[in-house]
Amino acid sequence: MVIKCILCTNKYGPLSINITFHRFPKDYERFNKWVNFCRRPDLLEKGPSICNKTYKLCSEHFVETDFNNNDWLINTGLMQSCNKTAV
Numbered sequence: 001m002v003i004k005c006i007l008c009t010n011k012y013g014p015l016s017i018n019i020t021f022h023r024f025p026k027d028y029e030r031f032n033k034w035v036n037f038c039r040r041p042d043l044l045e046k047g048p049s050i051c052n053k054t055y056k057l058c059s060e061h062f063v064e065t066d067f068n069n070n071d072w073l074i075n076t077g078l079m080q081s082c083n084k085t086a087v
C-alpha cells in the first residue's frame with residue numbers, strides 16, 4: 001500500500017525523505033481536531049479507527065510548534081521521528 005497524504009500529493013518514497021507521515025489519532029477528540037483542520041467532514045462518518053488505518057497527513061501541514069505539542073501528536077506513534085526532523 002502506498003503511503004500518501006490526504007491533503008496533498010506527497011507520497012512516501014525517496015523524494016519524501018524530509019517528510020513524515022502521521023496517522024489520524026484514534027482518540028475521538030483529537031480525531032475531531034484533525035478532521036476540522038483538514039476540512040474533511042466526510043471523514044467523521046468513517047470514524048477514527050478506519051481513518052487511523054487508512055489516512056495519513058504529511059508533515060507539510062504541521063507548523064514546527066506542533067511537533068512539540070503532545071496534544072496534537074500523541075497517539076500517532078511518530079512523535080520521536082517528528083522531533084528529529086523538526087530540529
Ligand SMILES: [Zn+2]
Nearest residue numbers: 005008058060
Ligand atoms: Zn500533505
